[in-house]
Amino acid sequence: MTTTARRVHLVARPTGLPDDSTWSVRETELAPPAEGQVLVRTTHLSLDPAMRGWLNDVRSYVPPVGVGEVMRAFGVGTVLESRHDGITVGDTVTGTLGAADHAVLPGDQLTVVDLAVAPATTWLGALGMPGMTAWFGLFDVARARPGDTVLVSGAAGAVGSVVGQLAKAHGCRVIGIAGGPEKTRWLTEELGFDAAIDYREGSLHRAVRAVAPEGVDVYFDNVGGETLDAALRVLRRGARIAICGAISTYNATEPAPGPAHYMSLLVNRASMAGFLVFDYEDRYTEAVEGISAMLRAGTLTAREHVVSGGVDAFGDTLLMLFSGGNTGKLVLELSA
Amino acid sequence: MTTTARRVHLVARPTGLPDDSTWSVRETELAPPAEGQVLVRTTHLSLDPAMRGWLNDVRSYVPPVGVGEVMRAFGVGTVLESRHDGITVGDTVTGTLGAADHAVLPGDQLTVVDLAVAPATTWLGALGMPGMTAWFGLFDVARARPGDTVLVSGAAGAVGSVVGQLAKAHGCRVIGIAGGPEKTRWLTEELGFDAAIDYREGSLHRAVRAVAPEGVDVYFDNVGGETLDAALRVLRRGARIAICGAISTYNATEPAPGPAHYMSLLVNRASMAGFLVFDYEDRYTEAVEGISAMLRAGTLTAREHVVSGGVDAFGDTLLMLFSGGNTGKLVLELSA
Numbered sequence: 001m002t003t004t005a006r007r008v009h010l011v012a013r014p015t016g017l018p019d020d021s022t023w024s025v026r027e028t029e030l031a032p033p034a035e036g037q038v039l040v041r042t043t044h045l046s047l048d049p050a051m052r053g054w055l056n057d058v059r060s061y062v063p064p065v066g067v068g069e070v071m072r073a074f075g076v077g078t079v080l081e082s083r084h085d086g087i088t089v090g091d092t093v094t095g096t097l098g099a100a101d102h103a104v105l106p107g108d109q110l111t112v113v114d115l116a117v118a119p120a121t122t123w124l125g126a127l128g129m130p131g132m133t134a135w136f137g138l139f140d141v142a143r144a145r146p147g148d149t150v151l152v153s154g155a156a157g158a159v160g161s162v163v164g165q166l167a168k169a170h171g172c173r174v175i176g177i178a179g180g181p182e183k184t185r186w187l188t189e190e191l192g193f194d195a196a197i198d199y200r201e202g203s204l205h206r207a208v209r210a211v212a213p214e215g216v217d218v219y220f221d222n223v224g225g226e227t228l229d230a231a232l233r234v235l236r237r238g239a240r241i242a243i244c245g246a247i248s249t250y251n252a253t254e255p256a257p258g259p260a261h262y263m264s265l266l267v268n269r270a271s272m273a274g275f276l277v278f279d280y281e282d283r284y285t286e287a288v289e290g291i292s293a294m295l296r297a298g299t300l301t302a303r304e305h306v307v308s309g310g311v312d313a314f315g316d317t318l319l320m321l322f323s324g325g326n327t328g329k330l331v332l333e334l335s336a
Numbered sequence: 337m338t339t340t341a342r343r344v345h346l347v348a349r350p351t352g353l354p355d356d357s358t359w360s361v362r363e364t365e366l367a368p369p370a371e372g373q374v375l376v377r378t379t380h381l382s383l384d385p386a387m388r389g390w391l392n393d394v395r396s397y398v399p400p401v402g403v404g405e406v407m408r409a410f411g412v413g414t415v416l417e418s419r420h421d422g423i424t425v426g427d428t429v430t431g432t433l434g435a436a437d438h439a440v441l442p443g444d445q446l447t448v449v450d451l452a453v454a455p456a457t458t459w460l461g462a463l464g465m466p467g468m469t470a471w472f473g474l475f476d477v478a479r480a481r482p483g484d485t486v487l488v489s490g491a492a493g494a495v496g497s498v499v500g501q502l503a504k505a506h507g508c509r510v511i512g513i514a515g516g517p518e519k520t521r522w523l524t525e526e527l528g529f530d531a532a533i534d535y536r537e538g539s540l541h542r543a544v545r546a547v548a549p550e551g552v553d554v555y556f557d558n559v560g561g562e563t564l565d566a567a568l569r570v571l572r573r574g575a576r577i578a579i580c581g582a583i584s585t586y587n588a589t590e591p592a593p594g595p596a597h598y599m600s601l602l603v604n605r606a607s608m609a610g611f612l613v614f615d616y617e618d619r620y621t622e623a624v625e626g627i628s629a630m631l632r633a634g635t636l637t638a639r640e641h642v643v644s645g646g647v648d649a650f651g652d653t654l655l656m657l658f659s660g661g662n663t664g665k666l667v668l669e670l671s672a
Contacts, residue, residue: 061603229594243602258565258594266579266610267397274602 002029003039003080007070007100008314013055016253017322022055023071023315030104033083038107040077042097045311046124047318047330048074048158049222052250061276071099071314074129076113076120087112094123099314101334117292118302125329126291126302130158133244133277135287138163139170141275142218142242146171149212151231154222155196156183158329159244162291163220164193165300172218175211177204177227179324186327191301204230215239215268223248225256232261241272251322303328310335338365339375339416343406343436344650349391352589353658358391359407359651366440369419374443376413378433381647382460383654383666384410384494385558388586397612407435407650410465412449412456423448430459435650437670453628454638461665462627462638466494469580469613471623474499475506477611478554478578482507485548487567490558491532492519493657494665495580498627499556500529501636508554511547513540513563515660522663527637540566551575551604559584561592568597577608587658639664646671 004027011024033039054065054072065072075097079089084107087093093110097103113123125131137159138144150167154160155176164174164187176187176196184196195211197204204227208216215236221228224246231241249256265272280287294300305326307317317332319325340363347360369375390401390408401408411433415425420443423429429446433439449459461467473495474480486503490496491512500510500523512523512532520532531547533540540563544552551572557564560582567577585592601608616623630636641662643653653668655661 059603224599243599245602246599249599255596258596258598260591260594262594262598262608263560263579263582263585263610265608266581266612267395269609269611269615271607271609272598272601273605273607274599275605276602279605 002031003102003104004028005030005100005102006311007098008311010055010065010067010069010071013057013067017251017319018052018055018315020315025312030102033081033104036084036106036108037104038079038084038087038093038110039081040093040097040103040105040110041080042075042077042101042103043334044076044120044124045097045099045314045332045334046074046128047321047332048129049245049247049250049321051318052322061278072096073099073314074124076123077103082107084108092120092123094128099311101311118295121304121306121329121331121333122295122302124331125158125304126162126295126300127288128329129277130329131162131291132280132284132287133159134162134166135290136277136280136283137220137242137244137275138166138218140280141273142220142240144170144172144218148217149173149175149214149236150218150220151175151177151208151212151216151234152220152222153177153199153227153231154245154247155187155193156327157222160220160222161187161191161303161328162300165191165294167218168192168194169294169299173212175208175216177223183327199227205233208234218242220244221246225249229259229261232259232264235264235268235270237268237270239268239270241270243272243274247322305330306333307331308333308335338367339438339440340364341366341436341438342647343434344647346391346401346403346405346407349393349403353587353655354388354391354651356651361648361650366438369417369440371419372442372444373440374415374420374423374429374446375417376429376433376439376441376446377416378411378413378437378439379670380412380456380460381433381435381650381668381670382410382464383657383668384465385581385583385586385657387654388658397614408432409435409650410460412459413439418443420444428456430464435647437647454631457640457642457665457667457669458631458638460667461494461640462498462631462636463624464665465613466665467498467627468616468620468623469495470498470502471626472613472616472619473556473578473580473611474502474554476616477609478556478576480506480508480554484553485509485511485550485572486554486556487511487513487544487548487552487570488556488558489513489535489563489567490581490583491523491529492663493558496556496558497523497527497639497664498636501527501630503554504528504530505630505635509548511544511552513559519663535563541569544570554578556580557582561585565595565597568595568600571600571604571606573604573606575604575606577606579608579610583658641666642669643667644669644671
């Protein structure tokens with residue numbers, strides 16, 4: 001018996017922000033799972049800034065999504081049929097399910113998750129790619145140490161909100177950069193950040209100096225553009241910058257300028273390193289255990305911004321990432 | 337008895353290239369050395385790109401030279417009088433002598449050098465700051481390993497020419513970037529570089545790709561600007577960039593644009609670190625021994641571009657660095 005899947009296809013590469021002409025939702029009959037495969041009903045789709053990069057026809061760390069193909073997306077779903085050892089009907093799984101309400105996938109590309117540990121949405125957030133990114137970016141790439149002053153941009157986003165809380169728990173002083181008073185208030189009042197700066201208000205590097213006169217030891221960058229350039233101006237000697245993303249530039253139609261103050265790296269004997277969470281796959285367990293323990297202890301707040309709708313809502317929901325519309329991890333919960 | 341010193345004073349901070357209005361040569365009577373001090377007749381002055389930075393009134397790794405002060409400069413000289421234990425009349429010493437023909441300095445700020453190991457000019461080049469910079473930048477900051485493809489800009493300069501030769505001796509493949517056919521020929525025919533690219537000819541990143549289709553593991557940057565941006569486009573996975581200088585931008589009157597392709601650091605899990613040779617002072621002996629051994633074995637060519645004249649020639653000689661007029665370490669040999 002086949003299953004009807006509604007799937008979001010990339011039909012035209014966008015210039016600037018994606019729009020309705022970018023996507024087409026199509027129905028397809030999925031053949032039943034072959035040996036080793038699993039049929040999943042996707043319950044939650046992850047919306048990630050990196051998706052914008054996957055739409056460009058350029059060489060990168062993964063191939064771009066091809067025109068005509070189903071959009072690449074992480075998700076969580078329920079197993080409806082399984083021909084893979086170790087996955088049972090009724091299991092909740094996560095993986096690269098694609099932007100669709102159903103998928104047939106090799107079982108070895110899926111991970112069974114425990115909803116007793118955290119709800120499905122958190123498995124796409126603090127216990128998913130964003131959490132892994134925060135953990136390895138902060139501890140391995142930026143080498144945050146107790147006593148460090150840590151600055152993080154996109155601080156109210158999926159990755160940044162975890163970075164700041166991990167850094168606090170690690171004994172760092174944490175300054176978040178976010179857009180608007182609601183987000184900055186959330187960071188300081190709910191998440192325990194030492195300070196939060198609204199990047200929309202005045203000079204960013206002066207605002208950082210005001211709360212960190214000695215400068216910062218770590219800058220975790222999710223935003224790029226002028227924010228990165230401002231951060232370069234407030235480095236302490238020996239500072240480390242982790243380049244996680246550059247969401248401010250992803251929809252630019254002109255080449256975005258580079259960070260003009262990069263020579264601060266020399267003056268301050270500082271470094272700037274890019275990373276990809278996928279390189280840490282062998283060590284995800286370490287991060288999942290660390291973050292779950294904090295969730296259980298109540299020392300980490302996992303917040304997801306959940307939009308409900310069908311796969312047709314995928315395109316509009318994605319845009320919230322670029323307008324600053326979400327606080328915490330943005331998830332599309334698919335109506336059954 | 338006093339000694340008459342002719343000294344180059346900074347009298348006006350330059351905008352863009354320094355010119356005659358920047359400097360004033362003045363005569364001063366130096367008091368005889370006090371206890372612990374030494375009177376030196378400077379025989380050789382070092383001209384360094386970093387000098388341009390010292391002329392700007394900005395916070396950096398050293399205070400700027402004050403208006404009215406004698407210009408900071410490394411040099412080599414002969415000891416005429418000594419009241420410091422361990423330094424004898426007739427010794428050859430090196431240190432921050434200042435742009436002058438005579439200086440009285442604390443003996444503990446000077447290092448006695450052995451002209452049997454190398455001539456005075458080499459003690460300002462391969463065995464001086466440029467050589468130390470090359471050694472620690474290549475091995476400690478960029479962590480060059482045998483088999484790596486190493487790209488170096490300013491390759492015909494004091495630092496770059498040593499970087500390339502050290503990398504070759506270390507088992508790396510070396511590509512140099514320099515200005516003009518004479519320099520590129522020197523790099524490949526005399527210094528043993530595997531390839532040399534004239535940055536004045538066509539697209540730099542394409543030229544690097546042509547000789548290193550897989551990209552580069554190490555980029556040692558002396559130049560900044562468009563050269564750094566081109567290098568970012570040819571990184572291999574895990575590449576390391578050492579930021580040593582940015583001579584192409586030092587005389588810019590508008591803020592120089594940053595490296596637009598910095599997100600290549602993320603795609604390639606690469607890093608970019610700035611450094612200052614002075615932080616390695618405790619380990620200079622290691623580099624001096626390593627480089628002297630190569631000089632003795634004939635496996636490293638130390639080339640100095642020597643201009644003869646009085647201290648009055650300081651200003652014009654410095655400009656050669658920015659017009660690409662020198663090949664190898666630029667030195668002003670003071671007429672006695």
